[in-house]
């Protein structure tokens with residue numbers, strides 16, 4: 001019997017997360033991403049740590065990832081000045097061949113961007129459905145201060161973003177809240193002709209704490225495709241992850 005699309009996607013996520021373990025070195029300080037692919041990576045990391053094969057320290061990009069990391073006894077570092085990450089491993093909702101990303105489908109975009117920016121190496125792990133010719137089919141998430149919501153919606157509408165406020169998963173009548181207590185707005189641009197220009201426009205709107213465009217941040221992307229995992233770097237041909245040697 002052929003595996004379902006969901007089974008295939010899950011397998012590709014698992015393969016990408018497994019390949020990411022090649023990037024991990026003993027003693028590293030690691031940023032832990034959010035979402036189902038990042039959770040697979042945290043699980044593998046936790047198992048190696050439990051088996052005594054690895055000593056690392058980490059900070060998580062969401063309460064959910066922190067809880068998972070804690071369940072394995074991964075030592076967690078609180079935010080502090082000067083803290084940098086040797087490596088952050090995170091998922092993505094969409095990515096293009098220039099390693100531009102849309103993130104925040106799980107609502108953790110703010111902390112994800114903070115850690116990505118504080119990292120010497122951002123490794124993105126994803127299944128093959130995430131690689132697209134043009135960003136924008138996946139709704140672009142914004143984290144928004146509640147007071148500013150009406151004006152943010154007006155401003156995003158004026159940019160053609162057809163914004164919707166994300167409902168809470170458990171209770172559709174309520175608005176979803178981020179780990180910081182802010183709201184999430186999803187923008188339906190459909191196709192992003194100029195992500196860099198859009199990022200500047202969104203940054204100029206008061207009340208948007210962060211947007212889900214991650215531009216120039218990813219060092220490399222690991223994509224599970226079928227039985228393989230390929231590494232993509234900006235301006236380079238994709239390489240099989242097992243043969244890739246430019247590890248951090």
Ligand SMILES: O=C(CO)[C@H](O)[C@H](O)COP(=O)(O)O
Nearest residue numbers: 035036037091104105106108
């Ligand atoms: O940005 C994110 C959460 O804010 C995730 O990385 C993104 O949603 C991908 O999730 P998944 O690995 O479950 O497909």
